[in-house]
Amino acid sequence: MNQSTVKSPLPVAGLVYALAAVAIWTGFILVSKAGALASLALPDMMIVRFGTAFILFFPFIWQHRKTILQWRMFVLGSIGGLAYALSVFNGFQHAPATHAALLLPGLMPIMIAVFAYFLAGERHTVASWVGILVSSLGILALLTETMLSDASYWLGDISFVIACVFWGIFTVLLRRWKFAPWQATLGIIAVTTLLFAPVYILFLPQHLTDASWKMIGLQAFYQGVMATTVQMVFYGRAVHILGATKMGGLMALVPVFASVLAVPLFGEHWTLGLMIALILILTGTLIGNIPFAKWRQGLKCRTAMKN
DSSP: OOGGGSOOSSOHHHHHHHHHHHHHHHHHHHHHHHHHHTTOOHHHHHHHHHHHHHHHHHHHHHHTHHHHSSHHHHHHHIIIIIIHHHHHHHHHHHSOHHHHHHHHHHHHHHHHHHHHHHHSOOOOOHHHHHHHHHHHHHHHHHHHHHHHSSSOOHHHHHHHHHHHHHHHHHHHHHHHHTOOHHHHHHHHHHHHHHHHHHHHHHHSOOOGGGSOHHHHHHHHHIIIIIIIIIHHHHHHHHHHHHOHHHHHHHHTTHHHHHHHHHHHHHTOOOOHHHHHHHHHHHHHHHHHHOOHHHHHHHHHHHHHHHO
């Protein structure tokens, strides 16, 4: 067997898309927390995020309307757009950015792996399951600290957990139904806006005027363009190239960047639970993504060539 036939577990293009998605996700956590601190309520964050994207990309939504007007796309938009965003923004209202930085990307590979196993029939290596177990211990450590402390973060933390469940289902369905990333992104924007905007306009209190125009502009650009559109395209491309489980594992790198930046930006504090969670999540990510089997295969090939 030729050594060159041993393929890399992370194709270069997929890795580039994945790292770009990780960078935008990090910014999403920080910008969302800034919006929550600037008196933007959950409904306001939702309408700024999806309303901006809907207005900007309406010509493309109309162009792909036949693809978007399918029941599968409605399911994807309802889960990966409306349900996920409601849970996430509710979390930012009640929990620190450091908790979001650990729980969101830390739980995602766990949820994605579980749903990929049951919904898509993906089989995982022993190393992947060990990595998931180690990361789960980190999540459990943070949640335990939250429950035992006097801080009222539990509602935000539970919201982040629920958001990860929705995102895990969405990621697996996206890969299974094989929608193009761009079309899936447009579908999420269209479905979420059409479902949420009438409720926001007719029934919900509106506090956009309580925040500065600079903050609203920042939220509109980052939430409506970068997080909703650019990040979704990169994420979708990475899922198609690397697979749902591998992409979920790489997303667990977000805590390193987001948690470190959140401390000086928002005056948040490191706790023992946060440190334990960060260490265990990163350790689990490394274990789950180390290609033990392919390394052994490559080693056997090199040994055979020498002999």
